[in-house]
Amino acid sequence: MKKLLLLSNSSIPSEPYFNWGKPFVKDFLGEKKVKVLFIPYAGVSISFDEYTKTVSDVFSTIGHEIVGIHEFKNPQQAIENCDALAIGGGNTFRLFQQLHELNLIDSINQRINSGMPYMGWSAGSNTVCPFLFTTNDMPIVQPKSFIGLGQLPFQLNVHYTNASIAGHGGETRDMRLAEFQLLHPNINLIGLRECSLIEVRGDKYFLKGRGNTMKLFRNDKNHKEIEEGEFNPEDWG
Numbered sequence: 001m002k003k004l005l006l007l008s009n010s011s012i013p014s015e016p017y018f019n020w021g022k023p024f025v026k027d028f029l030g031e032k033k034v035k036v037l038f039i040p041y042a043g044v045s046i047s048f049d050e051y052t053k054t055v056s057d058v059f060s061t062i063g064h065e066i067v068g069i070h071e072f073k074n075p076q077q078a079i080e081n082c083d084a085l086a087i088g089g090g091n092t093f094r095l096f097q098q099l100h101e102l103n104l105i106d107s108i109n110q111r112i113n114s115g116m117p118y119m120g121w122s123a124g125s126n127t128v129c130p131f132l133f134t135t136n137d138m139p140i141v142q143p144k145s146f147i148g149l150g151q152l153p154f155q156l157n158v159h160y161t162n163a164s165i166a167g168h169g170g171e172t173r174d175m176r177l178a179e180f181q182l183l184h185p186n187i188n189l190i191g192l193r194e195c196s197l198i199e200v201r202g203d204k205y206f207l208k209g210r211g212n213t214m215k216l217f218r219n220d221k222n223h224k225e226i227e228e229g230e231f232n233p234e235d236w237g
Contacts, residue, residue: 002112003028004151004200006128007121008158008192008209010089018058020195024208025119026062028199029084034117035065037082041098042090042123044140055088079107082116089122092135096143099127109149118151122158125192129155133180134189136173151200153188153233155180160191160215181219188236190226191215205231 005028011017018025029036036059040051052068059066066086072078079085085108087095099105112118120127126135132146134155162174177189192198196209206229207214213225216236 001115001202002151002200003115003117004112004128005117005119005197006125006152006156006192006199007119007197008125008160009194010121012194017054020210021121021197022058022062024197024199025059025064028119029062029064029117031063033063033065034083035067036084036086036119037069037078038066039069039085039087039095039099039124040090041069042088042092042095044091044094046090051088051090055086075102075104076107079104079111082111084117084119085111086119087124087127088120089124091140092123092126092132092137093139093141093143095123095127096132096146096148097141100144105147105149109151112149112151125156125158125198128152130187131155133184134177152198154236155184155187155189156198157189157191160193177217178221181217185219188233189217191217205233207231 007021012020038052038055040048043051048068048070052066056066069075069078127148128151129148130150131148134157136159157177162172164172181189192214193212196212196214199206199208207226208228211228213227216224216226
């Protein structure tokens with residue numbers, strides 16, 4: 001059974017790192033101690049060791065262990081043997097560059113399809129989508145491919161907000177996402193607000209978090225707010 005936990009963000013400025021997401025990760029992984037393989041490739045301004053330790057300090061408080069994939073000589077083998085996998089946030093272009101150069105996409109998909117729990121936040125959630133297209137990040141590197149894991153039948157825009165800065169002439173998030181929809185009218189798109197997550201168990205989908213809705217973008221601009229709880233992407237058409 002497919003098991004995915006996809007968080008929009010890892011932290012918010014007013015709280016400690018990963019504070020809002022910890023209860024959901026704990027429930028997702030269960031009470032028995034799990035050794036989680038962590039992929040820190042999206043980190044740019046932080047070393048892989050530092051990033052892994054930061055995440056490890058959080059997961060240890062809920063009874064689970066983190067080990068960084070960069071500590072293994074053979075990353076594919078590390079994925080094949082891990083109990084669970086987590087991919088952290090950062091720059092999605094850098095993350096995709098590393099995943100494709102190391103040929104890890106198929107390995108990760110095989111493990112997810114066999115029931116391995118997968119957790120992602122921010123860039124790590126974007127990775128589960130069919131494509132890279134709806135990330136918010138700057139293309140600071142060029143990946144070999146924009147193809148993601150394709151474990152979701154829709155695209156995510158994480159950290160979603162349509163807030164604008166007074167006097168600023170740049171596009172809003174909705175304007176940017178409308179451009180994606182014009183060029184990819186057959187791909188459904190979800191705006192996932194901060195402190196929200198999507199959990200997938202088998203063929204069931206759930207929106208969870210701190211009471212936020214998520215936004216389903218429609219090509220006719222008749223967008224829909226989806227409440228927390230179970231939802232079915234097949235209903236979207």
